Amino acid sequence: MQMINRFRMFLILGCSLAAYYPISLCGQGVANKPVDLAFESEFSDHFLNAYWSINPDYAIYEGYYKNAEMTVIPDDKSRVQLEKFIIDWENKLHAYDPNSLNSSNQSDWAVIDLDLRTNLWKLKTLKEWEWNPAEYNIAGPISRLMESNYAPLEHRLRIIFTRLKAASAYYSAAKKSIFNPSRVHTDLALVQSQGTLTLIGTELESKLRQSRLDREEIKTDLLTLIQARAAVVDYITYLKEIKVKLGDTGGRSFRLGSVLYNEKFNFENPGSSGAEALYRYALSEKDSVLSKMNALSDELWFLYFKNKPKPKDRLVKIAQTIDIVSKQHSAPKDYVHNLRVLLSDLSEYVKTNKLVELDPRLPIGVREMPAYERGISFGNAESPGPYDATAAGYFNIIPPETYPAEKVDSLLREYNSWTTQIFTIHEAMPGHLVQLQHANKSPSKIRAVFSNSTMIEGWAVYSERMMLESGWGHNSPELMLMYWKWYLRSVLNTIVDHDVHVGNRSEAYVKALIVNEGFQSEEEASIKWRRAELSSVQLTCYFSGFSQIYHFRDTWKKEQGERYNVENFNEAFLSYGSVPVGTIINLMNHNHD
Numbered sequence: 001m002q003m004i005n006r007f008r009m010f011l012i013l014g015c016s017l018a019a020y021y022p023i024s025l026c027g028q029g030v031a032n033k034p035v036d037l038a039f040e041s042e043f044s045d046h047f048l049n050a051y052w053s054i055n056p057d058y059a060i061y062e063g064y065y066k067n068a069e070m071t072v073i074p075d076d077k078s079r080v081q082l083e084k085f086i087i088d089w090e091n092k093l094h095a096y097d098p099n100s101l102n103s104s105n106q107s108d109w110a111v112i113d114l115d116l117r118t119n120l121w122k123l124k125t126l127k128e129w130e131w132n133p134a135e136y137n138i139a140g141p142i143s144r145l146m147e148s149n150y151a152p153l154e155h156r157l158r159i160i161f162t163r164l165k166a167a168s169a170y171y172s173a174a175k176k177s178i179f180n181p182s183r184v185h186t187d188l189a190l191v192q193s194q195g196t197l198t199l200i201g202t203e204l205e206s207k208l209r210q211s212r213l214d215r216e217e218i219k220t221d222l223l224t225l226i227q228a229r230a231a232v233v234d235y236i237t238y239l240k241e242i243k244v245k246l247g248d249t250g251g252r253s254f255r256l257g258s259v260l261y262n263e264k265f266n267f268e269n270p271g272s273s274g275a276e277a278l279y280r281y282a283l284s285e286k287d288s289v290l291s292k293m294n295a296l297s298d299e300l301w302f303l304y305f306k307n308k309p310k311p312k313d314r315l316v317k318i319a320q321t322i323d324i325v326s327k328q329h330s331a332p333k334d335y336v337h338n339l340r341v342l343l344s345d346l347s348e349y350v351k352t353n354k355l356v357e358l359d360p361r362l363p364i365g366v367r368e369m370p371a372y373e374r375g376i377s378f379g380n381a382e383s384p385g386p387y388d389a390t391a392a393g394y395f396n397i398i399p400p401e402t403y404p405a406e407k408v409d410s411l412l413r414e415y416n417s418w419t420t421q422i423f424t425i426h427e428a429m430p431g432h433l434v435q436l437q438h439a440n441k442s443p444s445k446i447r448a449v450f451s452n453s454t455m456i457e458g459w460a461v462y463s464e465r466m467m468l469e470s471g472w473g474h475n476s477p478e479l480m481l482m483y484w485k486w487y488l489r490s491v492l493n494t495i496v497d498h499d500v501h502v503g504n505r506s507e508a509y510v511k512a513l514i515v516n517e518g519f520q521s522e523e524e525a526s527i528k529w530r531r532a533e534l535s536s537v538q539l540t541c542y543f544s545g546f547s548q549i550y551h552f553r554d555t556w557k558k559e560q561g562e563r564y565n566v567e568n569f570n571e572a573f574l575s576y577g578s579v580p581v582g583t584i585i586n587l588m589n590h591n592h593d
Contacts, residue, residue, distance in 0.1 A: 035100050043112060044445055047089060054085050060141040062449055063388025065150060069159045071166035074136060075173040079123060086120045103590050107576075107583050108446040110270075114580070115450045118267045126260060131181045131252045133189035133239055134534075136174035138167055138232075139196040139372040146204065150388055154211050161208075161221045164200070167228035171235040182254045183246045184533045188375050190239050195372030196232050200225060254533045256501045264537045268454055269544060271582050275498060275537075278544055282494040285543075286517070289488045290314065296481040297321040315516060322485060322519045325478050329416035332401040332408050339397060339424060340366045346421075346429040346472075353470055356430045356438075356570040362390065364433050369396035376531060378415065379423065381432035386448040389440035393433040395424070410523040418482035425467050430570075431460035438574035447577035453538060455581050458545015459574075461490050465550065470566065485519050490542035492518045493528075497539035500532040548581040549573070556588070 052059040056070040072078050093116070098109045122128065129135055142163060145156050208221055256264065265275040272278070294314045301310055301317070304324045311317045330338045343366060351358055369380065378398055384391035400408055400415075415423060425431055435456065442448040464483065473479040492514060499505040499513075507529055514525040531539060553573075557564045572591075576584045 033100075033102070035096065036102050036105050039096055039101055039105050039109070042092065043108060047092075047112070048445060048449070050085065050089070054082060057141045059387075060144050062385030063148075063150070063391065064385070065145075065159075065387075068141070068145065069162040071138070071163050071170055073166065073169050073173045074129065074177055079129070083120065083123060086116050086123075090116050090120075103587060104444060107579065107587060108444055110583060111446055111450050111579050114267070114270055121263065121267060126264070129177055130179045132185040133174070133178055133181050133242070134185050134192055136171065136177075136189070136235070137192055137196055137372065138163065138170060138228075139192070139199045142204075143199055143370060143372065146199075146207070148384075148388060148391055150391070153207065154213055157208060157211055157213065157221070160204070161224050164224050164228040167231040171231045174235065175238050178242075180252045181242060181246070183243070183248075183251045184254050184530075186239055186243050186246065186251070188534055190236060190243070191375040192372050193232055193236050193239065195370065195374060197229060197236075198371040200228055200232070255504060256536045258502045261498075261501045261536060265540065268452070268537050268541065270580055272544075275502070275540070278494055278540060279498040281547070282491050282498075282543055285491050286488065286495065289484050289491060290318070290517070293318050293481060293484045293488075296477050296484070299477050300325070300481065319516075319519050321481065323413075325418065325481065326413040326416045328418070328478075329412040330420075332399075332412065335400045335412070335415075335420075336366060336368075336397060339395070339420065342421065342424050343395065343428055346424060346467075349467075349472060350430050350434075354567045355466065355470055356434060356567060356574070358430075358434065359437060362437050363392045364395070364428055365392055366395045366397060366428075369398050374398060376534060377527065378411070379427055381427045381436070383433055383436035384440070386440040386442070386445065389437070393428075393437065395428040395433065407523050410521045414521045414524045416482070418479050419486055421473065421479065422464050422483055422486040425464050425472075426460045430467070431463045432456065435459045435463075435574055436578070438571075439577045442575065442577035444577065447579045447583075451578035452580045454541040454545040454548075455584070456545070456578050457538075457541035458547075458549050458581060461487070461542050461546035462549045462553070465546075466566070466570070488518055489520070490546060493539040494543045496528060496532055497537065501536050545581060548585075552581070552585050552588075 052064050052067055053070075054072070056067040056072060059065070060068055090113070093109065093112055096109065098106050101109060142160055145160050145163075148156070150156075205222070205225060208218055208225070211218070213221070262275050265278075266272065269278075294317065297314075297318045297320075298310070300321050301308075304321065311320065343364070347358060347364075350356060373380065373396065380396050381393070382396055383393040400411055403411055427433070439448055439451070464486070468475075468480070468483055496510055496513065500510060510529050510532065511522070511525040514520050514528055515522060518525075520528070553569060556569060572588055573584060576587055
């Protein structure tokens with residue numbers, strides 16, 4: 001994916017993937033030529049069917065349930081099969097000259113090629129299956145099957161218990177696969193495995209007992225449930241033993257190092273000038289944002305501090321202004337309720353101002369984050385896949401009152417009345433959940449299925465700016481100060497991720513940067529450090545994606561002049577699915593031409 005900004009560090013608009021893929025999307029019309037028909041038959045049909053057979057868990061997340069009863073045992077045999085699958089289909093893909101295809105199929109070609117090569121690299125080079133015990137968890141697909149209404153409860157229960165029968169073999173293979181694990185990923189696996197026990201605990205047992213399955217089947221399933229719980233408990237015991245052996249300093253480092261980090265970044269950002277260029281841009285953008293926040297602090301100072309002298313140090317002045325404004329927040333027990341009200345208000349605003357089309361048939365709600373998903377963030381978005389596109393999407397949140405008492409005030413000051421607005425825009429309206437609903441409607445199933453994190457996170461950050469530019473919040477200086485603080489998170493995410501995985505920066509250094517120059521709480525700094533330990537490159541997706549989209553939007557707006565319409569732009573951009581931004585830019589430019 002290309003990265004575009006005003007310093008033109010990355011490739012120019014137009015055929016930007018040409019540097020990465022041997023294709024040219026310019027001037028290539030969509031036509032049903034024999035080669036296109038052959039490609040579509042092989043890759044929109046046969047490839048996807050084969051893909052779901054070897055990736056049944058991912059299929060469930062996408063709403064494809066044909067292979068839902070299958071559980072891939074994570075052993076050497078399944079890894080060899082996956083490698084063979086990738087190589088075989090790469091050969092079939094490269095039998096097609098992408099330049100002979102129409103523009104839509106060229107994009108599908110590029111998306112498939114990127115996915116296959118990325119997965120081969122993860123399997124053979126990154127090898128996270130060796131050192132990340134949190135890779136192994138039966139909970140996700142089972143939770144989706146429990147929550148989805150694609151079939152009667154009894155049918156779904158039969159599939160769930162077929163999967164649970166494989167739990168013992170699954171965790172046995174997981175234990176044999178793990179070698180020299182990272183200590184922090186072992187900790188995460190412990191937390192999330194405890195959540196798995198909750199998932200297959202009393203709630204699932206209650207659903208089983210209340211179902212219309214016959215008594216003998218229920219009796220057999222209860223025994224399966226006991227055995228599955230025992231397998232999870234055994235894995236938890238194993239993880240605890242590993243943790244003792246690792247101590248405080250043993251095991252693989254969670255840091256990727258320069259080589260792996262840059263390779264992973266390039267897979268996530270095809271066609272870009274690389275991680276170093278984005279890092280340098282983030283450093284310059286940080287200074288620009290601080291200047292804006294300094295001006296807003298001057299504007300707000302008298303309102304909140306009257307005649308108190310302003311600190312000469314702009315960081316101190318900004319911090320004091322943010323601190324007093326941050327005191328405006330919900331009570332802990334009111335936070336989730338207020339979040340639901342805010343989501344409703346945002347939805348009405350988006351509809352009234354015609355910013356992006358909302359489908360009233362597709363519900364978006366706020367709910368408590370499932371236990372097995374916790375351990376990384378305060379909130380997240382959970383959206384159905386394209387094969388089950390009418391299912392509900394959720395803004396998951398951990399209720400603040402469930403946090404330790406000493407952390408609640410810090411949490412709510414971070415997610416105050418102003419930043420919660422930006423947070424909800426980002427995760428739900430019109431951020432992640434709206435974007436993913438649109439992706440499910442993509443005319444290309446390939447582009448609906450294979451998603452790019454930089455596009456997804458970039459859209460969410462873009463939606464924040466777009467909402468404020470449209471008038472949400474009436475340009476309130478408090479909201480704008482908090483917006484720039486929130487945007488600064490995206491900028492600092494890039495800096496922190498690079499500093500941690502390439503620069504080997506310490507926890508103390510990273511937390512000081514986040515607190516002193518990002519004006520975030522100690523609790524939020526701890527959460528961000530935790531994310532940097534547990535993930536890599538993902539934190540760069542926000543700033544990278546936003547910069548590309550926003551620059552393209554401005555270029556498009558100038559070219560359109562009086563014909564520009566924000567809803568038309570947003571609808572066109574979202575119509576291509578969650579593929580790399582560069583692919584979307586190419587398609588929009590081509591179709592516009």
